[in-house]
Amino acid sequence: MSELNKLTIREAHEGLVAKKFSSTDLTTACFAEIKKKDKDINAFITLDEEGAMKSAAEVDAKIAKGEKIPVLAGVPAGIKDLINTRGVRTTCASPFLKDFVPPYDATVIERLKENGLVMLGKTNLDEFACGSSTEHSFFGVTKNPHDLTRVAGGSSGGSAAATASDMCFYALGTDTGGSIRQPASLCGTYGMKVTYGRVSRSGVTAMASSWDTVGTFGKTPEDIGFVLQAIAGRDVKDSTTPDVAVPDYSKFLTQDVKGLKIGLPKEYFEEGVEKETADTVKAAVAKLEKMGAKVIDVSLPSTKYALAVYYVTMPAELSANLERFDGIRFGKKPKNEPDNLVDYYFAARGEGFSQEIKRRIMIGTYVLSAGYYDAYYKKGLRVRTVIIQDFAKAFEKVDVLIAPVSPFPAFKIGELVDNPLAMYMADALTIPVNAAGLPSLACPAGKSAGGLPIGLQIIAPQFQEGLCLRVGAMVK
Amino acid sequence: MLDEKTVRHVAKLARISLTDEEVAKFTPQLSQVLDYVEILKEVDTKDVPETSQVTGLKDVFQKDEIERSSVSREELLACSELPVDSKQVRVMPAIK
Numbered sequence: 001m002s003e004l005n006k007l008t009i010r011e012a013h014e015g016l017v018a019k020k021f022s023s024t025d026l027t028t029a030c031f032a033e034i035k036k037k038d039k040d041i042n043a044f045i046t047l048d049e050e051g052a053m054k055s056a057a058e059v060d061a062k063i064a065k066g067e068k069i070p071v072l073a074g075v076p077a078g079i080k081d082l083i084n085t086r087g088v089r090t091t092c093a094s095p096f097l098k099d100f101v102p103p104y105d106a107t108v109i110e111r112l113k114e115n116g117l118v119m120l121g122k123t124n125l126d127e128f129a130c131g132s133s134t135e136h137s138f139f140g141v142t143k144n145p146h147d148l149t150r151v152a153g154g155s156s157g158g159s160a161a162a163t164a165s166d167m168c169f170y171a172l173g174t175d176t177g178g179s180i181r182q183p184a185s186l187c188g189t190y191g192m193k194v195t196y197g198r199v200s201r202s203g204v205t206a207m208a209s210s211w212d213t214v215g216t217f218g219k220t221p222e223d224i225g226f227v228l229q230a231i232a233g234r235d236v237k238d239s240t241t242p243d244v245a246v247p248d249y250s251k252f253l254t255q256d257v258k259g260l261k262i263g264l265p266k267e268y269f270e271e272g273v274e275k276e277t278a279d280t281v282k283a284a285v286a287k288l289e290k291m292g293a294k295v296i297d298v299s300l301p302s303t304k305y306a307l308a309v310y311y312v313t314m315p316a317e318l319s320a321n322l323e324r325f326d327g328i329r330f331g332k333k334p335k336n337e338p339d340n341l342v343d344y345y346f347a348a349r350g351e352g353f354s355q356e357i358k359r360r361i362m363i364g365t366y367v368l369s370a371g372y373y374d375a376y377y378k379k380g381l382r383v384r385t386v387i388i389q390d391f392a393k394a395f396e397k398v399d400v401l402i403a404p405v406s407p408f409p410a411f412k413i414g415e416l417v418d419n420p421l422a423m424y425m426a427d428a429l430t431i432p433v434n435a436a437g438l439p440s441l442a443c444p445a446g447k448s449a450g451g452l453p454i455g456l457q458i459i460a461p462q463f464q465e466g467l468c469l470r471v472g473a474m475v476k
Numbered sequence: 477m478l479d480e481k482t483v484r485h486v487a488k489l490a491r492i493s494l495t496d497e498e499v500a501k502f503t504p505q506l507s508q509v510l511d512y513v514e515i516l517k518e519v520d521t522k523d524v525p526e527t528s529q530v531t532g533l534k535d536v537f538q539k540d541e542i543e544r545s546s547v548s549r550e551e552l553l554a555c556s557e558l559p560v561d562s563k564q565v566r567v568m569p570a571i572k
Contacts, residue, residue: 018534019537032512100555101555102555103547103548103551103552103554103555104546105545126559177528194530195531196530197531197533210528210529210530236538239533239536239538240529240531240536242531242533286559290539292512302519304515305515305516305518305519307512308512308513308515308516309516311509311512312513312516314567319490323491326491327535327557328556328558328565328567329552329555329557329565330555331557331558332557333557333558337568338568339568339569339572340568340569340570340571340572341567341568341569341570342491342570344567344568345491346491346492346493347493349490349492349493351492351493353492353565355498355501355502358492358494358498358502359502359505359509361490361492362483362487362490362492362502362506363506363509363510364490365486365489365490366478366482366506369486369489376513376516378526379517379521380513380516380517381526381527381528382519382521382523382524382525382526382527383516383519383521385521385524385525385526385527386519386521386526386553388527388530420505420508420509421505421508421512424509436529436530437530437531462530462531471560
């Protein structure tokens with residue numbers, strides 16, 4: 001029963017139903033792979049072998065009784081450690097929460113449990129999802145499975161590396177400015193950033209509330225569709241989830257791309273984007289053209305302002321969201337407890353947050369402070385509108401947009417960590433999509449001369465995740 | 477653009493204690509980011525509305541009904557590292 005961990009969700013499900021192997025076998029295979037590889041890669045912060053084996057046995061019992069099981073049932077997954085899991089430590093990769101055990105499940109976890117979730121453990125990330133390399137994790141960097149001297153990307157680097165190296169079948173992540181697509185691209189796997197509001201964020205630690213989304217990594221677009229089917233849709237606990245029907249995503253995967261209009265936004269292939277990356281993405285698009293798609297050049301002139309919009313509005317929202325971390329109701333108390341409350345806040349937050357979080361809270365506090373609010377924050381919200389209008393104009397002419405995900409393949413560990421602005425540039429091509437709340441699927445497009453994965457993203461209008469999957473299934 | 481005095485002031489507003497080393501490190505780093513975002517001034521945003529919600533939802537209401545939480549008071553209190561007293565977390569005095 002070797003190599004079971006390399007199957008897709010569909011193959012695993014079919015094997016389970018046909019009783020070729022059990023969920024216990026699948027789970028055992030994943031833990032064997034984790035034990036073999038994760039000392040080097042460091043994709044997981046916490047493993048829950050006991051819980052996973054118990055969940056697997058429950059699914060196996062259902063199969064033995066002849067019960068019909070959902071497609072995800074018994075198929076092992078990793079969960080980004082920003083997502084609350086009842087009874088299993090959830091750290092947000094922060095010293096503040098290194099011993100925090102949530103008393104409740106996030107809505108996405110509840111929904112996956114209804115679908116027979118087998119959770120292997122919690123995956124690594126940049127602290128509070130702030131970063132593009134997982135170098136800002138209290139639990140150490142996640143290494144790229146293709147080259148252990150390089151980063152896996154971030155912030156959902158653990159989920160990306162675990163999926164790409166077959167330690168799990170799929171893994172949940174979050175994408176606020178590129179945190180699913182960028183690591184998916186750097187690790188050579190698929191990653192879906194959903195429309196803002198498509199998936200509930202209840203129970204997921206908030207970073208920047210008008211940007212945050214929960215999505216998934218998978219080995220194929222079809223597998224992504226299976227996970228999305230289970231987690232998408234309205235949730236009363238997250239009032240930003242609109243009552244938009246969730247389509248049957250499997251229906252999109254049987255359609256071809258004939259006559260489909262694909263836009264190539266020229267700003268995504270210009271300066272700052274490595275030529276090899278741009279050429280690889282264009283070559284993949286040329287193949288779609290041969291299959292009958294129409295390729296149209298478009299322009300999104302506001303692209304170069306998106307990063308600045310993000311680094312004004314995101315820290316503002318982050319600084320407000322992280323106010324709740326005061327070391328009182330949850331989180332670590334400071335080593336030496338001051339004798340009054342105000343000093344307690346200073347000490348708890350000074351010790352509990354690492355440097356990148358402090359930097360971002362400070363930028364946010366600054367741009368929201370009296371005298372700067374209009375110049376920075378309001379201006380940022382207005383330019384955000386311009387970005388949204390640019391996408392709307394492009395979608396009058398085309399069905400989807402295809403562009404590189406990251407301007408360059410995986411960079412070396414330590415290369416950008418002390419140059420925050422250079423690190424932020426890694427997300428220059430993913431952030432505009434979040435600004436407009438659009439869905440985007442990152443797909444492997446090829447490899448660099450050095451053997452590193454290069455990814456492309458398929459961007460669609462809001463709530464058209466199915467279209468992303470349809471095109472993604474045709475990208476070879 | 478930013479000086480150390482401003483960085484210390486902002487840290488105070490954010491209720492974060494910083495070491496002298498952090499102040500020295502953050503001052504140029506934060507200045508660099510704030511200088512970078514000046515690029516936004518290039519965009520003409522006259523008559524452009526602000527966006528704070530991207531899917532057009534407005535005034536989302538819920539039924540005014542109390543739902544029992546699946547989490548018990550004891551479980552929530554157990555999340556705190558501070559002493560629990562009379563079913564509440566006990567904090568230090570607010571006034572020195």
